[in-house]
Amino acid sequence: MFYELSNPLTKTLITQLRNQKSEALLFRHTIAELTKQLLYEALKDFPLSKKKTTTWRGEEHCMALDEANILVVTVLRAGMPMLESVMQTLPNATAGFLAIKRDEVTHKSKLYYDRVPDCQGKTIFLVDPMVATGGSLLDAIELLKSRKALRIITLNIIGSPEGLERVNAAYPDVDIYIAQIDEGLNAEKYIIPGLGDAGDRAYNT
Numbered sequence: 001m002f003y004e005l006s007n008p009l010t011k012t013l014i015t016q017l018r019n020q021k022s023e024a025l026l027f028r029h030t031i032a033e034l035t036k037q038l039l040y041e042a043l044k045d046f047p048l049s050k051k052k053t054t055t056w057r058g059e060e061h062c063m064a065l066d067e068a069n070i071l072v073v074t075v076l077r078a079g080m081p082m083l084e085s086v087m088q089t090l091p092n093a094t095a096g097f098l099a100i101k102r103d104e105v106t107h108k109s110k111l112y113y114d115r116v117p118d119c120q121g122k123t124i125f126l127v128d129p130m131v132a133t134g135g136s137l138l139d140a141i142e143l144l145k146s147r148k149a150l151r152i153i154t155l156n157i158i159g160s161p162e163g164l165e166r167v168n169a170a171y172p173d174v175d176i177y178i179a180q181i182d183e184g185l186n187a188e189k190y191i192i193p194g195l196g197d198a199g200d201r202a203y204n205t
Contacts, residue, residue: 001168001172001175001176002164002168002175002176002177002178002181003041003175003176003177003178004178004179004180004181005037005038005041005177005178005179005180007037009037010034010037010179010180011180013030013033013034013179014034014157014158014179014180016030017030017031017034017157017158017195018193018195020196022201024201024202024203024204027201027202028081028202029081031081031082031085031129031157031198031202032081032082032084032085032088033085034157034179035081035082035085035086035127035155035157036085036089037179038155038156038177038178038179039085039086039089039090039125039155041177042125042153042155042175042177043065046065047066048063048064048065049063049064049065049066050062050063050064051063051064065090067090067091067092067093068092068093068094069121069122069123069150070090070093070094070122070123070125071093071094071095071096071116071117071119071122071123071124071125071149072086072087072090072093072094072095072096072124072125072127073095073096073097073098073116073124073125073126073127073140073144074095074096074097074098074126074127074128075098075099075100075126075127075128075136075137075140076097076098076099076100076113077099077199077202077203078128078129078130078197078198078199078202079127079128079129080202081129081202082127082128082129082155082157083095083127086125086127086155093125094117094122096115096116096117096119097113097114097115097116098111098113098114098115098116098140098143099111099112099113099114100112100136100139100140111139111143114143116143116144116147118147119144119147119148119149120147120148120149120150121148121150122149122150123149123150123151123152123153124144124149124151124152124153125153125154125155126140126141126144126152126153126154126155127154127155127156128140128154128155128156129156129157129158129195129198130156130157130158130159130191130194130195130198131156131158131159131160131163131164131167131176131178132159132160132163132185132189132190132191133160133162133163133166133185133189134162134163134164134166134167137154137156137163137167138166138167138170138171141154141167141170141171141174145171152171152173152174152175153174153175153176153177154167154174154175154176154177155177155178156176156177156178156179157178157179157180157195157198158178158179158180158182158191158194158195158198159176159178159180159181159182159191160181160182160183160184160185160191160192161181161182161184162184162185163185164176164178164181182194
């Protein structure tokens with residue numbers, strides 16, 4: 001299943017991202033804010049457990065997420081602002097890194113860097129701002145599933161209907177949370193209207 005955010009603040013932040021005059025710092029900040037919105041939605045059904053906490057009244061048992069069993073995996077480099085946003089919110093989660101590059105001729109993706117810790121029994125938040133053809137996301141999901149992840153949830157900013165349907169058809173058990181579903185892909189397989197290259201815009205490349 002995929003879930004699209006619909007609140008007015010989300011739409012406003014997306015428009016801010018589309019603005020080509022938005023500088024890299026603002027672009028990263030906006031991505032981070034949208035990621036928090038996605039994370040809040042994705043965590044709505046998560047169970048809480050009692051955690052021993054030292055409060056101003058002394059030791060008490062308070063309710064909290066089990067962050068130790070959450071693994072946040074980013075697709076470099078565009079996903080870095082998203083990863084930082086999740087890790088700021090869930091500081092006891094673990095991070096993993098994948099680098100997947102799309103061939104500009106064949107439009108197929110290729111994994112060239114893998115630094116993901118043990119996935120077995122973990123809930124994975126896979127963060128990647130753009131879902132165009134869905135190729136990179138499919139490759140990442142396949143790898144994480146092969147390593148016995150308990151559950152995979154993707155957080156994405158912009159996606160095409162074609163890419164999202166492709167991922168959903170291949171992995172219907174993966175929940176996709178996305179800020180905006182755009183019109184579609186052009187002949188070069190870029191999202192329309194899209195944002196441009198998110199990695200380039202985030203880091204002035």
